[in-house]
Amino acid sequence: xxxxxxxxxxxxxxxxxxxxxxxxxxxxxxxxxxxxxxxxxxxxxxxxxxxxxxxxxxxxxxxxxxxxxxxxxxxxxxxxxxxxxxxxxxxxxxxxxxxxxxxxxxxxxxxxxxxxxxxxxxxxxxxxxxxxxxxxxxxxxxxxxxxxxxxxxxxxxxxxxxxxxxxxxxxxxxxxxxxxxxxxxxxxxxxxxxxxxxxxxxxxxxxxxxxxxxxxxxxxxxxxxxxxxxxxxxxxxxxxxxxxxxxxxxxxxxxxxxxxxxxxxxxxxxxxxxxxxxxxxxxxxxxxxxxxxxxxxxxxxxxxxxxxxx
Numbered sequence: 001x002x003x004x005x006x007x008x009x010x011x012x013x014x015x016x017x018x019x020x021x022x023x024x025x026x027x028x029x030x031x032x033x034x035x036x037x038x039x040x041x042x043x044x045x046x047x048x049x050x051x052x053x054x055x056x057x058x059x060x061x062x063x064x065x066x067x068x069x070x071x072x073x074x075x076x077x078x079x080x081x082x083x084x085x086x087x088x089x090x091x092x093x094x095x096x097x098x099x100x101x102x103x104x105x106x107x108x109x110x111x112x113x114x115x116x117x118x119x120x121x122x123x124x125x126x127x128x129x130x131x132x133x134x135x136x137x138x139x140x141x142x143x144x145x146x147x148x149x150x151x152x153x154x155x156x157x158x159x160x161x162x163x164x165x166x167x168x169x170x171x172x173x174x175x176x177x178x179x180x181x182x183x184x185x186x187x188x189x190x191x192x193x194x195x196x197x198x199x200x201x202x203x204x205x206x207x208x209x210x211x212x213x214x215x216x217x218x219x220x221x222x223x224x225x226x227x228x229x230x231x232x233x234x235x236x237x238x239x240x241x242x243x244x245x246x247x248x249x250x251x252x253x254x255x256x257x258x259x260x261x262x263x264x265x266x267x268x269x270x271x272x273x274x275x276x277x278x279x280x281x282x283x284x285x286x287x288x289x290x291x292x293x294x295x296x297x298x299x300x301x302x303x304x305x306x307x308x309x310x
Contacts, residue, residue, distance in 0.1 A: 003228060009034040009058035009101075011043060011092060012065030016216055017107060017165075019172045021064055024220040034058060044084065049091040053099040060227050061096045062105045063089060071134050071204070071272050073179040078137035085141035093148050097156060104160040105223050106149050108142040110212075110239070110276050111135045112164060120279035123164075123235045132273045150234045161226055163219070166239040166278050170216030170297065171304035183213060186250050187305055194259040202264045205271040207247030212277045214240040215297030218290040225288045239278035240290040256298055 008025065012018035013035040025033055034056055041052055043065055053061075067077075067084045074081060089106065096104055113121045114129040126146070131139045149160035173184040180188070182204070193201050222238045244252070247263060254261050283289065 006059040007032045008060045018064035020216040020220040043088040050095045053095040060103045069179040074135040082137040089145040106162045120277045122279045166212040200262040204269045210275040212243040215292035237278040
């Protein structure tokens, strides 16, 4: 069978990551992509997920579904974050195994690593020390998914791979006032200030934590690259290798939308992990690396933001 004719089931196809993967798959000429709206298939419903997978029998499953959010949402909705992510990924992984699917791309997050992991973070740092408390529930759910894929590979000789991306941004991002990640939150806040001629805004926390950012299409390319690879490793970091302080991202956005503004810092708000940069040497050994600069990625992202919200 041609690579372009493989049957791919993509979950979460309307989100930031899923929509990018869907777009890049189409661009690369993949013809047999299965998607389904959550109103028609609730991924929390084990019976329905198992029946769907058994009926469709996909060659590859890419799991981009899950409950995600920034510090506020992660801390406030811990029960939902741990329950929904654990159940959805368990249904998809075990359902895929029952359906005879040997190839899964499971997507996680760099927050699975310890709060004070040695930087840049290697895959071996997993479970080596304590997690960041503000997103512990989400991290534990994702760690469970990583370990589940590893166990199925060991016991059933499957090819289930866990790609751990750094902080992502791009078209179709979530700009919700309370549930968004830091970069889209900054874009929305600084754009609003420019629109309303506000000359000073507050940034969550001290602005000092360092964050690595990657354009979402680079992750989509990584998914397509690794879904055709037989790898010795079930956990692979995916990142850009570029990091800045949150306050510097705010200055970058202001400069790139041509607006002079003063930033104040709400130091009563929690910073989260002080630094979170991934070591991507393993991905590079397999032949993959990120290609999109922050300047180009931001230009595309902001254009999409204006189209959606202006």
